[in-house]
Amino acid sequence: MSSMKSMRDSGSVRRKLILMAVSTTLAALVAASMAMLLVDLRAFQRYWTDDLMTQADIMARVTAPALAFNDDETARQNLAVLRVRPQILAAAIYTSGGSRFAGYVAPSASGSALKLPERPQASGYRIEGSELVVFRNIVENGDMVGTVYLRARYGLFDRLLSYGAILGAVMLGALAIAWLVASRLQEAITRPLESVTDVARQVMQQRDFSLRVPGKESGEIGVLIDAFNDMLAEIGRRSHALQEANATLEHEMQVRERAEQALIVADRRKDEFLATLAHELRNPLAPIRTGLDILRLRSGDAQATQRATDIMERQLRQMVRLVDDLLDVSRINTGKFTIKSGRVELKAVVNDALEVVRPYIDLHGHELQIDLPDRPVFLNGDATRLAQILSNLLNNAAKYTNRGGRVSLTASVEDRTLTLVVADTGIGIAPEMLDTVFEMFVQVDSTLERSTAGLGVGLSLARKLVELHGGTIEAHSEGHGHGSQFVVRLPIVVDPELPAKPTPASFISAETYRILLADDNVDFVNSIGALLTAMGHSVVITHNGPDALAAAKRFCPDYAFLDIGLPQMSGYDLARGIRGLSCGAMTVMIAVTGWGQEKDRQLAFEAGFDHHMVKPVRFEQIEEILGNRSLIKKLRT
Amino acid sequence: MHRPPSSSANHGLRRRLAGWALLCAAVVCGQLALLPPARADNAATSPVLERRVKAAFLYKFLGYAEFPPGAFADAASPVTIGVIGADELAAELGRIVSGRTVGNRPILVRVLRESELGTPVHLLFIGGYDSARVGRLVRAAGNALLVVTECDGGLQLGSAINFRIVDERVRFDVALDAAERNGIKLSSRLLTVANRVQKGAQQ
Numbered sequence: 026m027s028s029m030k031s032m033r034d035s036g037s038v039r040r041k042l043i044l045m046a047v048s049t050t051l052a053a054l055v056a057a058s059m060a061m062l063l064v065d066l067r068a069f070q071r072y073w074t075d076d077l078m079t080q081a082d083i084m085a086r087v088t089a090p091a092l093a094f095n096d097d098e099t100a101r102q103n104l105a106v107l108r109v110r111p112q113i114l115a116a117a118i119y120t121s122g123g124s125r126f127a128g129y130v131a132p133s134a135s136g137s138a139l140k141l142p143e144r145p146q147a148s149g150y151r152i153e154g155s156e157l158v159v160f161r162n163i164v165e166n167g168d169m170v171g172t173v174y175l176r177a178r179y180g181l182f183d184r185l186l187s188y189g190a191i192l193g194a195v196m197l198g199a200l201a202i203a204w205l206v207a208s209r210l211q212e213a214i215t216r217p218l219e220s221v222t223d224v225a226r227q228v229m230q231q232r233d234f235s236l237r238v239p240g241k242e243s244g245e246i247g248v249l250i251d252a253f254n255d256m257l258a259e260i261g262r263r264s265h266a267l268q269e270a271n272a273t274l275e276h277e278m279q280v281r282e283r284a285e286q287a288l289i290v291a292d293r294r295k296d297e298f299l300a301t302l303a304h305e306l307r308n309p310l311a312p313i314r315t316g317l318d319i320l321r322l323r324s325g326d327a328q329a330t331q332r333a334t335d336i337m338e339r340q341l342r343q344m345v346r347l348v349d350d351l352l353d354v355s356r357i358n359t360g361k362f363t364i365k366s367g368r369v370e371l372k373a374v375v376n377d378a379l380e381v382v383r384p385y386i387d388l389h390g391h392e393l394q395i396d397l398p399d400r401p402v403f404l405n406g407d408a409t410r411l412a413q414i415l416s417n418l419l420n421n422a423a424k425y426t427n428r429g430g431r432v433s434l435t436a437s438v439e440d441r442t443l444t445l446v447v448a449d450t451g452i453g454i455a456p457e458m459l460d461t462v463f464e465m466f467v468q469v470d471s472t473l474e475r476s477t478a479g480l481g482v483g484l485s486l487a488r489k490l491v492e493l494h495g496g497t498i499e500a501h502s503e504g505h506g507h508g509s510q511f512v513v514r515l516p517i518v519v520d521p522e523l524p525a526k527p528t529p530a531s532f533i534s535a536e537t538y539r540i541l542l543a544d545d546n547v548d549f550v551n552s553i554g555a556l557l558t559a560m561g562h563s564v565v566i567t568h569n570g571p572d573a574l575a576a577a578k579r580f581c582p583d584y585a586f587l588d589i590g591l592p593q594m595s596g597y598d599l600a601r602g603i604r605g606l607s608c609g610a611m612t613v614m615i616a617v618t619g620w621g622q623e624k625d626r627q628l629a630f631e632a633g634f635d636h637h638m639v640k641p642v643r644f645e646q647i648e649e650i651l652g653n654r655s656l657i658k659k660l661r662t
Numbered sequence: 663m664h665r666p667p668s669s670s671a672n673h674g675l676r677r678r679l680a681g682w683a684l685l686c687a688a689v690v691c692g693q694l695a696l697l698p699p700a701r702a703d704n705a706a707t708s709p710v711l712e713r714r715v716k717a718a719f720l721y722k723f724l725g726y727a728e729f730p731p732g733a734f735a736d737a738a739s740p741v742t743i744g745v746i747g748a749d750e751l752a753a754e755l756g757r758i759v760s761g762r763t764v765g766n767r768p769i770l771v772r773v774l775r776e777s778e779l780g781t782p783v784h785l786l787f788i789g790g791y792d793s794a795r796v797g798r799l800v801r802a803a804g805n806a807l808l809v810v811t812e813c814d815g816g817l818q819l820g821s822a823i824n825f826r827i828v829d830e831r832v833r834f835d836v837a838l839d840a841a842e843r844n845g846i847k848l849s850s851r852l853l854t855v856a857n858r859v860q861k862g863a864q865q
Binding site: 087089099166 | 715719722764831833834849851852854855
C-alpha cells in the first residue's frame with residue numbers, strides 16, 4: 026500500500042518533469058513553427074507573385090511584335106506555350122485599345138466556367154480566392170502597345186496544408202525525442218528523490234536511524250540529501266541518548282531495588298541478630314547464677330567451689346567475647362576499626378587464640394590438631410587482632426562440628442605470606458552459602474538449635490581483620506556433612522630481629538611493685554586488688570579521684586590503674602595531677618575505660634597515660650604490663 | 663465594330679486642330695497611329711487602310727532593325743526614311759513619326775524622286791507593283807541600307823522586306839541576306855511575325 030503510494034508519488038514527479046519538458050518543447054516548436062509558417066507563406070506569396078509577374082513580363086515581351094504587327098495567330102501561339110505551366114489557368118493579350126487580341130485557357134481549366142475578362146485592368150496582381158490574377162502592360166519602344174492577362178492557381182492553401190503537415194510531423198517527432206530525452210534526464214532528479222523516499226520509508230518502518238541515503242549528488246538535490254542524512258544522524262543521536270538515559274534509569278531502578286532488598290535483608294538479619302543477642306546474653310546468666318548459689322550454699326566444699334568458679338569463669342568469658350564482638354561490630358559499622366601493627370611471633374598469636382578457644386573446643390570434646398612451622402615466624406601485625414582471627418575461626422569450627430569431631434589449624438609460610446588453614450569435620454557449607462558466610466549476621470543455619478549459636482559476626486569480623494592486614498580469606502566446603510575449610514593468606518611475614526627479643530620481664534623476675542587502683546566499680550577493683558595483693562604487690566584501692574590523688578601523693582606508686590569515668594574527678598585530670606607530683610614522673614599510668622576508640626586513646630596519652638586498656642580487663646593484661654616495667658624504666662631514663 | 667469610323671473621325675479632326683502640337687500631339691497621334699493596324703483586321707482590303715498599315719509597319723521596322731555603327735554621322739543624327747512612288751504613304755508616315763524617336767534618334771521622312779535614288783537613306787520604301795520598275799529602282803538605290811518593297815517577288819528583286827497581303831491582311835516576307843549585306847541585323851522577334859523568312863540560299 027505505502028510502496029504503491031510512493032511509486033505513485035515519484036511517478037507523479039516523473040510525469041510532471043516529462044510533461045514540463047514536453048510542453049516546453051511544444052511551446053517552442055509551436056512558436057517557431059508559426060514564425061516559420063508566416064515567413065514562408067510571405068516568401069511564398071512574394072515568390073509566387075514575382076514568378077507570375079515575370080511570366081507576364083516574358084509573355085509581354087514575346088507577344089509585343091505580334092501585337093505590333095497585328096499577328097493574332099502568332100500571339101495565340103505564344104500564349105499556347107503556357108501549357109508547360111499547368112498552374113496558369115488562363116492568359117490573354119489585349120490591345121492598347123482594350124480589346125482582346127488573343128486568349129489561352131489551360132486544358133485543365135477548359136471545361137470549367139472560366140471566362141477571360143473582356144477588358145484589361147490596371148497593371149498589377151490580385152488574389153481571387155485560390156487564384157492569382159496578373160495584368161501587365163506591354164510596352165514596346167516606349168509605347169504601351171497592349172496588356173497581358175494571366176490567371177494562375179494560387180497554391181498558398183495547398184502550401185499551407187503541406188507545410189503544416191510537415192511541421193506537424195516534425196513537431197510530433199521532436200516531442201517524441203523530447204519525451205525520450207526528458208524521461209532519460211528526469212532520472213537525475215527522480216532517482217535521488219526516490220532513494221530519499223525509500224530511506225525515509227525504511228526509517229519510518231524499521232526505526233533504524235543509522236540508514237543513510239547513498240550516492241553523491243550535486244546541487245540542491247545533493248544539499249537535500251545531505252540535510253536529510255544529517256537529520257537522520259541527529260535523530261539517531263538523540264534517540265540513542267534517550268535510550269541510554271532510559272537504560273541508565275532502568276539500571277538505577279534495579280540498583281535501588283537491589284539496595285532496598287539488601288536493606289530489607291539487613292534489617293531482618295539485624296532483627297534476628299537482636300533476638301539472638303538477647304538469647305546469647307541471657308544464656309550465660311543462668312549457669313553464673315547457679316555458680317553463685319553453689320558458692321553461697323556450699324562455700325566450705327572446696328571441690329564444689331572450684332567447679333562453680335570454673336563454670337562461672339567460662340560463662341563470663343563467653344559473655345565478654347560476645348560483648349567484644351558487639352563492640353567490634355559497632356566499630357566496623359562506624360568505620361573506626363583500626364589495627365596497631367607491631368612485631369609479633371606466630372606461636373604467641375596461636376597461644377593467645379588457643380587460650381581463648383581451647384576450653385570451648387574441649388567442652389565439645391573435639392580433637393584439636395595444631396601444625397606450625399618449626400622455626401619462629403615473625404609477623405608485622407596487631408597481635409590481639411591476629412589472635413582474634415584465629416580464635417574466631419577455631420571457635421566457628423568447633424561450633425559447627427558435632428561433638429567428638431576434629432578441628433585442625435595448619436600454618437605455612439611461602440614468600441613472606443603466611444597461610445593459615447582452619448579445617449573441621451563439621452556440617453560443612455552449602456555451595457551457595459560459600460560467599461555469604463562472611464556477611465554480617467549471616468549464620469549457616471539460623472534454625473540451628475545450639476547452646477551457643479553465636480551472633481553471626483565471627484566470620485565477618487575475621488574477614489575484616491584479615492583485610493585490615495592486607496590479606497584474604499576464603500571458605501571451602503565439599504558440601505553439607507563434608508566439613509569446611511577456611512584459608513587465610515596474610516602477606517605480613519617479616520625477617521627475625523637479629524638481637525633476640527628480650528623475654529618479658531615478668532617471666533624472669535618476680536619483682537613486687539606499689540600499685541594504685543582507682544575505680545568506682547567496687548567489685549571489679551577489689552577483686553583485682555585481692556589478686557595483686559596475693560601475688561605479693563603493695564596495693565592501694567581508691568573509688569574516687571581526690572582519694573586516688575591523695576593516695577598517690579602519699580604512696581608514690583610504681584603503677585596506677587585509673588578508671589577514666591571516676592566520680593568527682595575525671596581520669597584525665599587525675600593523671601595530670603599524678604604526673605604533677607614529685608614522685609609522679611616515674612609512675613606508669615594505665616587508663617582503664619569502656620571507650621576503646623582511637624580518640625579516647627589519644628586523649629589518654631595526651632593526659633600522661635602510658636597504656637590504655639579497654640574494659641573488661643583480663644588479669645593477664647595487667648600481668649603483662651607489670652612485666653614490661655624494666656622496659657619503661659629504660660625509656661624514662 | 664463601331665470603332666474604325668470613330669477613329670477615323672477623331673483622326674481627321676485632330677489632324678486639322680492640333681496636328682503640330684508637340685507633347686500632346688505626340689501622345690495622341692502615337693495612340694492614333696498605332697490603333698489603325700489593330701483595326702486593320704477587317705479592313706485590309708481598303709486601299710487607304712492598307713496604306714496606313716504599311717506606313718505604321720515601316721515605322722515599326724525601325725524598332726527591330728539594328729543599323730551598322732557607320733550609318734550615322736553622330737549620336738544625334740536622325741534616322742532617314744526614304745519613300746519613292748508612294749507619296750500618300752509618305753505623308754501618312756510623316757504624321758506617324760512626328761515627335762517619335764527610335765533609339766533616341768529623330769526620324770526623318772523624305773519623299774524621293776527617281777533621280778534622287780542615290781541619296782543615302784537608312785530605310786527606303788519603293789512603292790508600286792510593277793516588278794520591272796521596282797527591280798530597276800532597287801538596283802539603282804545603292805546607298806539605301808534597308809529596302810522595303812510591296813510588289814510580287816520583291817525579295818527576288820533585291821529588297822530585304824516585301825509586303826504581302828495574306829488573308830486580307832498586310833503581312834511581310836523577310837530576306838535576311840539582303841539585310842545582312844548592308845550590315846543590318848533584323849531582330850528575331852520581327853522574324854516571329856514575318857510571313858516568310860528567306861535565308862541567303864535563294865539569292
